[in-house]
Amino acid sequence: MRIKKILILMLLAGMLPGCFIWQRVALKNCEYRFAGTKIAEIALSYIRLELIIDVTNPNSIEVVLDRIAFDLFVNDEKIAKGSHNAQLRIPSGESAKVRPVVTLHYSEIGTALLSAIKNMSATYRVVGTVYFDTGVGSFSFPVTIVEGETK
Numbered sequence: 001m002r003i004k005k006i007l008i009l010m011l012l013a014g015m016l017p018g019c020f021i022w023q024r025v026a027l028k029n030c031e032y033r034f035a036g037t038k039i040a041e042i043a044l045s046y047i048r049l050e051l052i053i054d055v056t057n058p059n060s061i062e063v064v065l066d067r068i069a070f071d072l073f074v075n076d077e078k079i080a081k082g083s084h085n086a087q088l089r090i091p092s093g094e095s096a097k098v099r100p101v102v103t104l105h106y107s108e109i110g111t112a113l114l115s116a117i118k119n120m121s122a123t124y125r126v127v128g129t130v131y132f133d134t135g136v137g138s139f140s141f142p143v144t145i146v147e148g149e150t151k
Helices: 002-029 106-119
Strands: 031-042 046-056 063-065 067-074 077-084 088-090 095-098 101-105 122-134 137-150
Touching (some): 002 063, 031 137, 046 088, 063 122, 067 106, 077 101, 077 106, 088 095, 101 106
Antiparallel strands (some): 031 046, 046 095, 046 101, 063 088, 067 077, 067 122, 122 137
């Protein structure tokens, strides 16, 4: 009888990491969209923008986003690289905002800015990777967020 209880406890303990990993794998089903930008700092050679990315969890369980790394494009011109390392917990059926700050150096955004002015429109795109950590290592999923043309 005692051995039976020990086996049941070991089985239950063995299932807990699986639940933990499932909670993190569910991140793959989340929806990502731009929710806006905010100027964080303006300097002579650069501007820092806070990107506001809305993450919606359609899953029946809470998800955890450990970090995101990405490239920011305007009209298909890469203008910045960014990341956000704060862990974010998103309850089932709810949304949360990730707010990475990117530095845009004026010398590097010239062609994208000229393209936007010439075409009188701009398309913003984030191409990145979301990460979740487990006891056996990090896992990742690609994510692309596109904000349509603005005129």
